[in-house]
């Protein structure tokens with residue numbers, strides 16, 4: 001077969017574009033064949049064009065047979081994960097169809113897998129840290145054209161509760177997070193409202209890190225951190241690491257506290273100026289030493305244990321700010337006199353606001369975050385059930401696992 005390559009491309013595109021099915025749209029975007037009305041030269045019987053059209057039709061038959069359902073990772077019940085097939089999502093007016101490219105796992109996914117997240121019911125598809133590519137859009141917004149890569153905000157907001165009315169939809173009373181109260185993104189295609197999407201010039205790995213980093217960025221915003229502050233962060237896992245990166249991005253002196261030297265090393269790469277291993281070093285003495293006896297201006301708690309909840313108010317300076325991101329799983333008793341005596345601002349921080357997403361994307365676009373060091377493993381979807389099992393058996397073995405759906 002020889003002939004005009006362009007003619008063949010045009011003919012293939014014509015056939016593919018005449019079938020507005022998500023698989024073909026994905027393939028056309030991957031082949032950089034824009035689904036527009038600009039079709040190429042036509043040919044008669046026996047021409048290259050006819051040959052290409054026949055090939056295109058044959059491809060479509062195959063696609064329809066293979067992809068009438070889509071693959072997904074499913075938690076059937078606690079401790080049980082497998083690959084399942086689910087119906088294709090349907091696109092409603094104004095929503096955007098996305099091909100999911102890569103999804104990150106975090107501690108909350110591990111909790112869901114283990115049956116330790118009270119908000120999760122089963123069966124449930126996990127996945128809320130997502131990089132995806134637009135495959136169908138209503139064309140209203142150039143920044144979300146077919147082929148654009150995006151990160152996404154996995155929370156819903158009702159628009160009516162007190163938080164929503166105050167412009168803080170991140171703390172919506174009726175929030176439903178992807179993969180928690182509703183099915184998540186660990187499937188080949190998802191449909192999302194356009195306002196939840198953040199297009200960015202980032203790699204798939206970087207896009208997956210956007211959402212987990214926003215949680216720490218939001219905590220730093222809640223603490224009103226400035227370049228004049230000394231900020232101490234209790235816990236340098238995924239969430240704490242975002243707080244370290246944000247605090248250092250705003251120019252604050254950033255003290256990173258953890259019991260794991262590897263996490264502390266990574267925290268330094270993310271911008272931490274000082275580290276304390278609280279297993280080996282006396283936390284109080286070290287903080288006093290580093291702050292000329294005053295204590296840090298801002299303490300951010302990103303663990304969720306009673307001891308660190310208390311340490312935050314005990315170690316913070318007078319008139320300082322305490323920000324809690326960690327979820328305590330049991331009641332915590334306090335010396336409440338410290339709240340009054342120090343005249344503290346004690347703040348909760350939940351999820352993230354659109355400006356936190358934009359700030360994280362800015363940081364990643366400036367290549368100011370140690371992306372490769374923060375990710376332990378990239379695996380295909382088929383290996384996700386096994387990876388979850390080995391992570392559950394040995395939680396300290398992995399920092400961040402990413403699942404590729406390409």
Ligand SMILES: [Zn+2]
Nearest residue numbers: 106108129212
């Ligand atoms: Zn997460």
Ligand SMILES: [Zn+2]
Nearest residue numbers: 158161164172
């Ligand atoms: Zn609400």
